[in-house]
Amino acid sequence: MRGVHRGVITLELVISLGLMATLCAAIIPSITAMVQSVRILSRRVEDSSTSLFIADFLTEKIRNTVEGVEKEARQGNTYDYREEMQDGTWQTYTLRQQGSRLEIRIPGGFSQPITGGAGDVETVTDVEGDPLFTVYTGGLVEISAILGKPDGKDRQVLHTAVYPYAEYFNKGDIWEVERAQ
16 A cells, blocks of 8 residues: 555656646746846946936036137037136046047046946947037037947937037126116
């Protein structure tokens, strides 16, 4: 009697293992597809975040220019602006496209990448613009670029125009002075 009982338990064990294997074989492709979807979505969110950062950085630097450097109409992949330092001196900064990455050239001849790099810390975001900056007479700056991964997936178009506050408020011009009567 004990031998029959052992065989029934072994048969039940083999059947349950077979059912679990079948269930795993049916579920694993769904889990794999879900993980790939999450990975693709996270890459898209990262690309969108980087593109938004680039757009905000460029417009903020151009809009908040206290003293404009660009006075003539031109097109190119560089834009110069000036900022006042804590000691009262003025320094010129240059936003420029260097290959497929965007950099800011800081005083002293150094360049700091805004986009680019390799590895997990900085992701490669391709910046294409020809020209990247169009400066119009009067100070209006048009930014036109395509941002995204170099493989061409999920590319975003950045096309905006920015008017620096220094030009808007006619910084340096003498405004009418009201005299007390």
